Amino acid sequence: MILDKSLKEALFTCSILVQKKMSDLLILEESQDSHLLEAMRYSALSEGKRLRPFLLITCANLFGAPTISSLNAAAAIEFVHTYSLIHDDLPAMDNDDFRRGNLTSHKKFDEATAILAGDALLTYAFEILSSAKTHEDPLIRCELIKILSRSSGFRGMVSGQMIDIENKNKKITKEKIANIHRLKTGELFMASCEMGAVIGKASNEDKKHLKYFAHDLGLLFQIKDDILDYKGIKRGKTDIDEITKPKNSDNISIVHTIGIEAANQQIELLCDQSKTHLKYFGHKARILNELIDYVSLRSS
Numbered sequence: 001m002i003l004d005k006s007l008k009e010a011l012f013t014c015s016i017l018v019q020k021k022m023s024d025l026l027i028l029e030e031s032q033d034s035h036l037l038e039a040m041r042y043s044a045l046s047e048g049k050r051l052r053p054f055l056l057i058t059c060a061n062l063f064g065a066p067t068i069s070s071l072n073a074a075a076a077i078e079f080v081h082t083y084s085l086i087h088d089d090l091p092a093m094d095n096d097d098f099r100r101g102n103l104t105s106h107k108k109f110d111e112a113t114a115i116l117a118g119d120a121l122l123t124y125a126f127e128i129l130s131s132a133k134t135h136e137d138p139l140i141r142c143e144l145i146k147i148l149s150r151s152s153g154f155r156g157m158v159s160g161q162m163i164d165i166e167n168k169n170k171k172i173t174k175e176k177i178a179n180i181h182r183l184k185t186g187e188l189f190m191a192s193c194e195m196g197a198v199i200g201k202a203s204n205e206d207k208k209h210l211k212y213f214a215h216d217l218g219l220l221f222q223i224k225d226d227i228l229d230y231k232g233i234k235r236g237k238t239d240i241d242e243i244t245k246p247k248n249s250d251n252i253s254i255v256h257t258i259g260i261e262a263a264n265q266q267i268e269l270l271c272d273q274s275k276t277h278l279k280y281f282g283h284k285a286r287i288l289n290e291l292i293d294y295v296s297l298r299s300s
Contacts, residue, residue: 086116
């Protein structure tokens with residue numbers, strides 16, 4: 001159980017287990033195109049924090065579901081996250097050459113391959129969730145599919161990406177920026193917690209508290225990213241790339257709207273709020289409380 005470990009041990013264990021599960025799910029079969037699968041594996045198996053799978057597994061553990069019962073769903077949500085990163089990096093979107101210290105998919109392969117690799121990871125996620133290997137109860141499988149499709153589609157992450165594109169280089173309110181962050185980042189955080197709760201057969205009241213926690217954690221994560229960008233800390237890009245490569249436009253940043261001091265105050269506020277939501281679960285939520293501090297204090 002993840003809950004029995006320190007946060008550092010739990011994150012490491014989760015990362016290893018999810019990495020192994022994703023690799024197993026991306027095994028070449030005779031009918032598959034090896035070039036496409038290579039591109040899918042290249043992005044999906046690159047280094048990452050795996051916070052969304054961690055949230056899903058930890059929330060399932062919170063209600064007594066063993067880690068092994070959550071691995072398929074955890075891999076599925078990470079595949080959706082990876083698809084979004086592949087497409088975000090494309091020239092028509094953020095036009096990035098590096099991701100997590102490596103060449104982005106369209107630079108390693110080509111634009112068409114990157115698009116198709118992202119498409120394939122997205123659709124494969126729902127095939128995984130529909131499998132009896134993910135959960136023996138078909139109603140739970142349907143609920144997992146519903147949650148992930150809603151949060152990643154036009155009501156969630158994709159909507160946030162569209163609003164972000166429409167407002168590039170525009171001066172917008174902090175409330176609108178917060179909404180973009182909620183959709184682009186927070187929706188998958190909330191889906192991770194809700195899916196874990198569903199696997200653990202949690203009550204509606206349990207789910208409500210976890211949803212509020214995940215909402216605030218998602219905003220906290222994105223504001224911290226904005227602060228790190230503002231301070232010039234490069235996350236997965238080379239310095240020369242940041243200096244020389246022309247960008248389509250700058251991403252929306254809360255720091256540029258409200259200032260670094262106010263952004264840091266928002267970090268403190270969101271830390272307090274997210275921990276307040278977890279008080280409902282008592283000591284069982286220890287590792288999630290530690291995760292809040294980890295996200296707020298991280299340096300990369």
